[in-house]
Amino acid sequence: MALFNDDGSINSIIGKGSSIRGDMKINGFMRIDGDLDGNLETSGNVIVGEQARVNGNITAKSITVSGVVKGNIVAPDWVHLLSSSAVIGDIQTHRLQAEENVVIHGHCISLVDESAYNDAENSWRDTKAIASKSILKNIHISLGDNVFSGASEENRAGADSDNRGY
Template identity: 70%
Template sequence: MAVFNDDISINSIIGNGSSIRGDIKINGFMRIDGDLEGNLETTGNVLVGENARIAGNITARSITVGGIIKGNVVAPEQVHLLSSSVVIGDIQTRRFQADENVIVHGHCISLYDETEYESASAEWENIKSISQKAIKVD
């Protein structure tokens, strides 16, 4: 599916047919082929298989998506969306690659320059924070 330039040994796997509910925080490379309902945070790379379904936010160094993610994706190094992928949420990365027929519904920040990326990410986080705390006054 994906080729990463560094160590590709997988530290953790959620296999096809498996289902996990709850947040996960790990070190290293993670592969998901099953279902995850919760947030995932890792210091390494994430590979989301074509049959995977995730309802939660993902924070990783880089991510390759073949399945469905309903949540935000933050992967400063790279985001690669394969042709079978669906992302319903925001994407933040320095390098963005999307194959044909992907579906993305959300806001995308993809700036290679580190200063511009950090500035745009901080600004977007502020906008989201303000809009989530907005109060309707009649």
């Protein structure tokens, strides 16, 4: 008999007035009424209360938001955004329900078809990975005595104006 592992029991709470900094990985249902500065990953459901502020990504089975989330939300089952909610980030889910006056600043992927959802999710992850990688910045690779550099924007701009032809 699993006394506290059903979907209706809240396993972890960040209470009103509480503040936590750091990534969290938990099992089960999570309710946030305070502040979380970090990523949250759970196999269960998440409720972000009206006074809650989350600065990080949330990955869960399903999520109900009535507070503020500044980060990406990934919840395969569903995402429910109440009228007082604001999400500044991308949302991925099979089902999205948003009430009036919700603020969303980001992309939404909400597809019921499993294969279309997976394709969209992979494309989204590829785009996020490329945007966050150092290939967009100046790269230095050292192999023994040889050093190879990728051109930064300043170097490329200088090379464009310096037409020596070699």
